[in-house]
Amino acid sequence: MKVRMRTAGLVVEVDAEGAWASLVVEAGAGQLLPAQGEESADVRVRVLGGHARPHVAGLQTLTRSAWSDGARVVLEDACASGLDLQLVPRPDHLEVVATPRPSWRHRLLGLAAPDRRILLARAVLLQYPALWWAGLRGHVPLHASAASVDGLGLVLAGPGGVGKSTLMATVEPAGGHAVSDNVCVTDARSVHGLLEPARRDDAGGRRMPHGRRESPWRLLDPSLVPTAVVVLRRGQGPAAHVRRIGAEEAARELVGGTYVAGELRRYWSFAATLGLGTGLGLVHPPVAAVCEELVARTRTFELLLPPTPTTGVAQVAALLRGVEGGGSAPVTETMEVGQS
8 A cells, every 4th residue: 555645744655565554554644635746755654564573783772672773773563563663864754664563462452452553553653753753843742633713723732531622523614624633743833733533422433542433534734823822621601711821821731731642652752762863853852842932922822611512613713813811701602512
């Protein structure tokens, strides 16, 4: 299976052998945001069909199951995915060669929780290499939803389960365009979505954590220019309320939410290992510094959502436009949407 996709602001080209590897790639790419054939690939991933162990003789040990000669990094069972990776930074792209070598533990996981195994392999093959290469261009990962609605570039932050996916489900009906449902990258000036399906309670696709399932997007943009950062919290009243908050509070929510996100839990060690092994970039992404610059460039708000999620993103966008100073105002017109 061969596919070219746009994700994290990059063009990723994948050539996968075997039915299982093709399934993983399809789960990550779908039919969304195909890259044009004449665009040069920033990340090139090749998935081999064999099961041979990587050659590490003569390489320096970076950490357990990771080696490097200063130019290439070899990861055995990368992020406990059952995939061995060889990553080689080239002058104009990152080369990734992956070899599936599942142990009995990986096969057991595939039987007991096949969706979970595919999600982990998708992260290691398609998402983590793109996140790291984007990091060399000044972008950091961000656990946030992003959408353009009514001329606003919205970045939605907040803990898991607070209602980000519920609001994202109303973007298309409001005539807006989603950019990311869960994870994106930013350099504080632009936000690029990490390509993955939407997460919905009423969808019928691949099972996700917390009872959600994946669902394809109908409209998806690769990026946006952020104009507002909105911190979502759950309130107690019957209507949603919004108020202006300080940049420091908004940055704290963005940074903290990014580091506690389960989707990125394995990424930090992945990035640090590549940084150590190649000498490129920082061994730790400067998430805090970039988030501080992002909130300094945008307006920052807190949105208190009612216990029952009935607020649509169109109402939120209209309310943000009307809020001035540090006051708060309720959303008086709501629309019914699915539970987050």
